[in-house]
Amino acid sequence: MTFARLAGPTKAAAVTLTVDGQRIAARDGDTVAAALLAAGRQAIRRSAVTGEPRAPYCQMGVCFECLVEIDGVADRQACLVPVRNGMVVATQQGEG
Amino acid sequence: MRDLVIIGAGPAGLSAAATAHALGLDTLILDEQPSAGGQIYRNVERVTDQRPADLAFLGRDYAHGRTLARAASAVDRRQGATVWHIGPMTRTEGRQVVWSEEGKAQKVNARAVLLATGAMERPVPIPGWTLPGVTTVGALQTVLKQSGIFPRGRVVLAGSGPLLMLLASQYFAAGIRIEAILDTTPPGGLNRAMLWLPLATVGARRAILKGRRLRAVYGRAAREVWRGVTGIRAEGDGALQTVRFTDASGVAHEIAADALALHEGVIPNPQLPRLVEAVHDWDPRQRCFRPVLDAYGASSASGVYVAGDGGGILGAEAAEASGRVAAATVALGLGRIAEAERDLRAAPDLNRLTGQRWLRRFLDAMFPPPDWIGRMADATTVCRCEEVRAADIRKVADHAQGPNQLKAYTRAGMGPCQGRMCGHTVTEVLAEAKAMAPGAVGYYHIRPPAKPVTVEEMAALVE
Numbered sequence: 001m002t003f004a005r006l007a008g009p010t011k012a013a014a015v016t017l018t019v020d021g022q023r024i025a026a027r028d029g030d031t032v033a034a035a036l037l038a039a040g041r042q043a044i045r046r047s048a049v050t051g052e053p054r055a056p057y058c059q060m061g062v063c064f065e066c067l068v069e070i071d072g073v074a075d076r077q078a079c080l081v082p083v084r085n086g087m088v089v090a091t092q093q094g095e096g
Numbered sequence: 097m098r099d100l101v102i103i104g105a106g107p108a109g110l111s112a113a114a115t116a117h118a119l120g121l122d123t124l125i126l127d128e129q130p131s132a133g134g135q136i137y138r139n140v141e142r143v144t145d146q147r148p149a150d151l152a153f154l155g156r157d158y159a160h161g162r163t164l165a166r167a168a169s170a171v172d173r174r175q176g177a178t179v180w181h182i183g184p185m186t187r188t189e190g191r192q193v194v195w196s197e198e199g200k201a202q203k204v205n206a207r208a209v210l211l212a213t214g215a216m217e218r219p220v221p222i223p224g225w226t227l228p229g230v231t232t233v234g235a236l237q238t239v240l241k242q243s244g245i246f247p248r249g250r251v252v253l254a255g256s257g258p259l260l261m262l263l264a265s266q267y268f269a270a271g272i273r274i275e276a277i278l279d280t281t282p283p284g285g286l287n288r289a290m291l292w293l294p295l296a297t298v299g300a301r302r303a304i305l306k307g308r309r310l311r312a313v314y315g316r317a318a319r320e321v322w323r324g325v326t327g328i329r330a331e332g333d334g335a336l337q338t339v340r341f342t343d344a345s346g347v348a349h350e351i352a353a354d355a356l357a358l359h360e361g362v363i364p365n366p367q368l369p370r371l372v373e374a375v376h377d378w379d380p381r382q383r384c385f386r387p388v389l390d391a392y393g394a395s396s397a398s399g400v401y402v403a404g405d406g407g408g409i410l411g412a413e414a415a416e417a418s419g420r421v422a423a424a425t426v427a428l429g430l431g432r433i434a435e436a437e438r439d440l441r442a443a444p445d446l447n448r449l450t451g452q453r454w455l456r457r458f459l460d461a462m463f464p465p466p467d468w469i470g471r472m473a474d475a476t477t478v479c480r481c482e483e484v485r486a487a488d489i490r491k492v493a494d495h496a497q498g499p500n501q502l503k504a505y506t507r508a509g510m511g512p513c514q515g516r517m518c519g520h521t522v523t524e525v526l527a528e529a530k531a532m533a534p535g536a537v538g539y540y541h542i543r544p545p546a547k548p549v550t551v552e553e554m555a556a557l558v559e
Binding site for chain 1: 238
């Protein structure tokens with residue numbers, strides 16, 4: 001599942017963040033989880049037990065499937081954190 | 097020390113804050129989300145400012161959230177503030193509320209605490225629900241409001257209830273294509289609910305009319321609409337590829353899909369009421385636990401009130417009303433207003449709440465909660481974090497006295513989400529396996545920290 005943005009006009013400013021070393025474009029007002037989906041990321045972590053791929057399930061802070069490292073802090077809920085210019089995000093592959 | 101700390105800035109929290117402010121209470125709102133509005137009015141202020149065209153498909157009711165936020169704008173409010181502890185009641189210092197904001201822990205004492213933490217979607221443990229590509233219906237609506245994004249490709253919505261119908265109509269109005277709707281509502285909904293229609297129409301006329309409009313769109317919002325669907329499964333190698341289901345006449349189908357969104361109603365978010373050890377009971381009609389409250393929102397925990405869907409699912413209009421009632425009752429408890437004034441203020445809202453309860457009786461009959469979760473397939477995941485399956489729980493059901501002992505046996509509920517995603521399912525599966533009532537089986541004890549925090553964050557409190 002990848003996500004597209006609605007075509008309608010927006011005054012939201014462009015924001016750039018780095019995800020696993022790659023620059024991605026986002027918009028002011030996105031959460032990190034929404035920005036990852038809009039940038040074409042699908043599975044954004046692997047489960048800690050069997051390593052199976054996982055993606056955000058609830059988008060409201062309940063499921064913890066969107067855990068990522070943000071600016072050096074591991075296990076942040078990406079759906080609760082708004083994007084900021086220059087933010088550095090690393091996905092977690094099995095350790096979180 | 098604050099007079100009142102309100103946790104949650106959805107309809108209940110915002111309306112409570114406006115009332116508390118008007119009654120002179122020193123109030124603080126703590127909300128975990130990036131902006132005010134709760135889930136129903138998520139991101140409404142930014143949408144209004146930055147992409148007002150989207151209000152056309154998000155709807156008039158959504159735009160109402162802005163009025164609510166404005167009415168509470170004089171109240172001190174922190175967004176991105178995750179509460180992880182509420183201390184015991186003390187006679188002189190009230191309760192201590194501890195939260196993290198921008199990676200730093202903070203605390204405040206409160207004479208009263210209002211939990212306005214709302215609902216969560218009932219986890220829907222079907223085979224394959226952990227695959228990337230499978231989300232809740234609410235999650236799709238959340239990212240539509242937050243960022244104006246939607247899944248590309250073949251989108252399947254599956255389940256039952258008003259939120260599913262609302263998202264279908266919003267997608268339809270926005271021109272977003274839905275491949276299929278798999279409606280799991282048992283046939284005969286309107287017949288089941290008809291008894292409550294007259295009272296619901298008197299008590300919540302606008303909601304009934306809105307429901308009619310949603311129904312009219314629902315049937316043409318997707319390329320295919322299947323009703324009376326059962327046995328939904330998600331399949332795929334590393335990500336969702338196929339959805340399988342059984343139609344109302346028992347015929348099996350499979351459709352290729354890129355996104356599958358599930359919805360089987362909403363339940364009170366249990367974490368904070370459980371953290372303060374408020375007494376809960378099992379609501380058999382909505383198949384979920386809810387905190388036991390008096391008519392004004394007081395829980396069994398001293399100084400802790402609950403307003404909105406966190407106290408039992410009644411919807412956004414009821415949440416607003418119950419927030420005002422609870423705030424006036426806090427003012428009464430702190431001696432700021434007389435009982436006569438509280439009663440005068442509460443009367444119209446208590447009437448509204450009665451009307452909303454009639455509406456809920458109608459909706460609960462129309463869209464009964466799923467009865468199969470306790471009998472879910474053995475191989476299906478219950479606890480997503482620790483990958484515990486229904487069979488693992490059934491194997492030890494005879495020995496485990498309840499959900500808390502089961503944690504030690506299976507690790508269910510011990511992962512990052514702290515039991516949020518499996519708690520309800522564990523109660524249902526254990527109740528079925530032990531042939532006990534879910535209310536007697538009980539629920540996880542919720543202990544601090546109610547959300548994961550780092551040692552550094554905790555240490556900062558002591559300095």
